[in-house]
Amino acid sequence: xxxxxxxxxxxxxxxxxxxxxxxxxxxxxxxxxxxxxxxxxxxxxxxxxxxxxxxxxxxxxxxxxxxxxxxxxxxxxxxxxxxxxxxxxxxxxxxxxxxxxxxxxxxxxxxxxx
Amino acid sequence: xxxxxxxxxxxxxxxxxxxxxxxxxxxxxxxxxxxxxxxxxxxxxxxxxxxxxxxxxxxxxxxxxxxxxxxxxxxxxxxxxxxxxxxxxxxxxxxxxxxxxxxxxxxxxxxxxxxxxxxx
Numbered sequence: 001x002x003x004x005x006x007x008x009x010x011x012x013x014x015x016x017x018x019x020x021x022x023x024x025x026x027x028x029x030x031x032x033x034x035x036x037x038x039x040x041x042x043x044x045x046x047x048x049x050x051x052x053x054x055x056x057x058x059x060x061x062x063x064x065x066x067x068x069x070x071x072x073x074x075x076x077x078x079x080x081x082x083x084x085x086x087x088x089x090x091x092x093x094x095x096x097x098x099x100x101x102x103x104x105x106x107x108x109x110x111x112x113x114x
Numbered sequence: 115x116x117x118x119x120x121x122x123x124x125x126x127x128x129x130x131x132x133x134x135x136x137x138x139x140x141x142x143x144x145x146x147x148x149x150x151x152x153x154x155x156x157x158x159x160x161x162x163x164x165x166x167x168x169x170x171x172x173x174x175x176x177x178x179x180x181x182x183x184x185x186x187x188x189x190x191x192x193x194x195x196x197x198x199x200x201x202x203x204x205x206x207x208x209x210x211x212x213x214x215x216x217x218x219x220x221x222x223x224x225x226x227x228x229x230x231x232x233x234x
Contacts, residue, residue: 006156032221044157044205044225051221090157094221101170102147102207102223106156 002027002093004105012111019063019078021108023091026072033074034092034102035065044090050074061085086112116140118226120206126232127196135191135229139208147223148181148191149205157205163189196233203228 007022025031035047048059055067061084065076074091091105119138127133139146148160159173163183174180178196183189193200207223 034221034223036223043227044207044223046222049222092223100145100164100221101159101162102221103159104149104157 002031002095002103004091004093004103006089006091006105006108008108009106010109010111012113013081014113015083016080019076019081019085019110021076021089021091021110023065023074023076023105024072025074025091025093027093027095029095032094033065033067034094035059035063035074035076036090036092036104038088038090038107040087047076047089081110081112083112083114086110118206118208118224120204120226120229122229123227124230124232126234128234129198130195132192132194133196133231135193135204135206135231137189137191137206137208137226139187139189139206140210140224142186143208143210143224144186145209146183146189147207147209148189149207150175150202151205151228152202160191160204193231196231198233201231201233203230 003026005024033050036044037047038044047063048057050057050067058064063078065074067074088107088109090107092102094102121136144165146163149157150160151157161181162170178194181191205225205228207225209223
């Protein structure tokens, strides 16, 4: 079965600093990987996804993530944090033996300091 | 509809009562998921429907929880004899299809706003 581990339940960065949110996964078959974002008092929305092809994927609001099979990782980065990036970020994996359900990590709350 | 619709948006109930939560997915979406999100925590998978296949119920925490889906449309999550630990936001999501099932979709989930359940 697939699973997702997000390192750090809270991450705090200064405005303009690099954002790095870590995600490691386990899957018995090649996975499909996603990052979702949940802004305060809003529903979850897709930030970016990796299915096949290029391992560096770009998403909305300047975020990107790189699929590294050898490290079983899919870390999310953004070169320069903005105050509006403050939100909860969830890494998710789809695919595994027995089905295609999507499993989410525990989430990382990003704080951005002025 | 334009998006995933969930009702009620808020439900307060007394311990021991049964509750029903409803999800109306995006038209044409064959995959439907229920997740539970406790305060300050991540999304806990509950159940997954894919077309006419048997649902994946592996995430249901106890036999008090059950869910049904009518064809490829509305789903109802039922919690019997509610307990205080059932208090959470229950999120529904739908997807056009599951990646690899027909190869037709990217697997993106579209979420509803959730049903906030409070058990007193």
